[in-house]
């Protein structure tokens with residue numbers, strides 16, 4: 004089937020079988036490789052993108068369900084929360100291998116958009132589905148607090 | 157392994173010329189075209205615009221080498237840190253060998269340790285020729301030239317590296333370039349030097365192997381035997397014909413499976429689901445985990461090898477006879493998968509002369525000949541393009557280059573014309589073998605009336621990692637695979653009549669080093685037992701350990717005491733704790749680095765919560781203190797996640813764990829805080845990627861024992877009676 008995708012502010016027409024996860028259309032058809040494949044079963048968060056501003060797992064979002072929605076990937080994320088999160092991530096050198104970090108950042112931006120001043124508990128709850136095999140969690144938590152401060156400033 | 161800081165040989169392989177394909181990164185780390193600048197030496201390039209590029213012989217899996225190696229060159233050249241670019245070296249043992257291995261490869265926590273002098277010398281040599289070229293051009297004495305932030309200065313004359321690069325590249329560098337004195341370091345030891353790879357890894361531009369895309373490329377997955385060692389007998393791909401994007405399915409030449417090709421990763425995955433295959437399991441692993449566990453335990457009854465020099469089983473048995481009390485226990489640690497976040501993958505394309513491999517390549521020195529051998533090529537016909545690796549934990553450094561060989565077979569089966577990217581799914585990864593071996597341990601420790609150890613009979617049973625691999629000659633001696641007993645057979649603790657016996661378990665299922673190798677199980681058992689002995693002796697766990705490390709002439713003792721004393725101070729050891737809380741400690745030397753950790757847990761209705769981890773590390777000179785802290789944080793997390801709840805099990809030879817829900821990773825809520833402290837040191841730098849791992853598991857077990865009285869001897873904890881909040 005042919006789908007009109009609204010992604011990163013552009014409309015793209017893609018050919019894909021029904022049931023194709025958005026993840027693989029983004030990566031293999033549209034060549035937006037910042038969004039990562041980690042598990043394919045919604046249990047790691049590496050594939051997180053925004054759908055109408057809300058973080059979703061693109062590996063479990065099917066292509067036929069996204070028509071009409073606005074998709075944003077790490078390559079085009081912008082706004083106050085995104086700028087604060089990316090700056091905080093760099094300031095604290097959160098990344099190790101970096102493979103999970105696109106997803107972590109997309110999720111963290113979602114958190115700060117909903118809850119601009121999160122507690123540790125808010126962070127642990129909202130970020131629970133984003134796995135980091137390098138275990139950068141402590142810095143993720145700290146960077147979200149730093150980003151929250153940046154947003155206030 | 158000793159730390160070599162030889163001044164000789166930073167150009168060990170000479171200055172062999174040749175057009176090398178390099179993947180370049182801009183100063184902010186994004187992918188850029190290869191640089192065309194002057195090659196001052198194999199590690200240093202300078203562009204006409206003054207951009208300094210450091211060529212990295214070690215790959216980046218998150219451990220920080222892009223930052224660490226770059227620091228060493230930039231320090232000696234007084235470069236402007238933010239302006240330094242990096243690129244990964246091509247495969248070339250003659251220039252880029254790991255000085256500890258002799259071939260090009262990353263592992264064993266050696267990247268900084270083997271490169272510390274070499275990269276500084278490379279930077280100092282480049283500086284020397286740039287200064288000489290500037291002196292000539294300006295008509296001033298070399299001693300009148302100073303360097304600051306990438307600019308050469310003399311009087312009112314200033315110029316960047318690029319202005320002298322062409323002339324400098326023609327000069328012969330000094331054989332013994334003058335290195336900076338440690339007191340003059342600006343970058344080495346800077347606690348807030350930004351990582352080189354942070355920017356690209358936070359905006360989606362960092363390229364990992366799985367992101368490689370080539371014209372006309374086909375995506376592939378492999379349908380593998382559900383049991384290790386099974387051979388393909390037939391397959392039926394007719395049902396895949398209807399899958400949109402399905403290209404073809406072909407048996408690979410070694411009989412290990414069916415390559416399934418598609419126009420996208422998803423097409424290949426969907427087509428594979430529709431294909432059925434028949435297998436010959438006559439040589440396959442068909443046992444189940446409970447039987448495998450029982451076999452390991454049975455092997456402890458009669459050890460095959462004596463693995464600890466200085467004492468035999470007869471010695472420890474005799475010493476135990478007169479003991480006032482004996483502490484004894486069996487331990488069982490499960491098979492573990494590495495599960496790096498980026499699933500394994502590899503892309504191969506044809507070149508005019510052979511093939512090009514795109515990979516987050518950890519061991520080019522092995523990958524090259526293995527791929528060449530698979531395709532009937534000479535190693536010189538195999539190029540390797542190294543890109544960022546999304547974690548490894550040991551998995552990407554494979555003794556038989558398993559996933560590269562598979563990729564070569566999959567490329568071959570389609571006719572060697574189209575570029576092929578082979579991708580592993582997470583299911584392929586968890587069921588794919590090359591696990592941390594299961595390990596069974598048994599110990600009997602004698603304690604006298606004064607609370608001192610009189611003898612220790614220790615036994616290990618595990619599948620050997622190194623036997624039958626290219627590393628056997630170096631690591632296996634008199635039948636003892638050091639990878640099975642390192643950390644226990646060579647413990648620096650001063651313990652009399654301490655024997656270590658070893659038996660090998662064997663299987664067609666492949667095993668591999670897993671972050672910290674043998675230490676991943678020996679430290680757990682050793683440090684749990686030391687606590688059990690301390691408790692039996694009625695002594696404080698830290699005081700007890702210090703008493704076994706009392707030899708001032710022994711450098712290991714001094715440094716182990718140093719980290720123990722620091723961790724005791726920083727963790728508030730001995731201070732009062734609220735009801736239901738407990739602290740545990742462990743200390744371990746691995747990869748020539750010394751780490752002590754204290755973990756504090758709380759309990760609530762029987763559920764354990766890890767509140768606080770305090771870590772002290774002595775790794776010699778701290779090149780990048782913040783990277784070291786990050787590696788300790790990551791090592792602690794990696795260890796604890798597995799100790800808490802991970803295991804690979806099998807039923808009739810088929811792996812039970814399919815995906816992360818069955819191999820639940822550590823999550824953000826699992827650990828309250830991790831606090832890392834560095835012991836100041838002027839010793840040669842040693843590794844940090846692995847040494848944070850070994851003490852974490854036993855420190856947790858000891859904390860749980862302190863808080864609840866329950867002693868964990870079988871892992872993972874939550875399958876064996878420990879509930880986590």
Ligand code: FES
Pocket residue numbers: 039040041042043044045046047048049050051060061062063
């Ligand atoms: S790849 Fe989508 S959650 Fe893991």
Ligand code: FES
Pocket residue numbers: 098099100101102103104134135136137138139218497546547
């Ligand atoms: S940084 Fe490696 S998985 Fe998160």
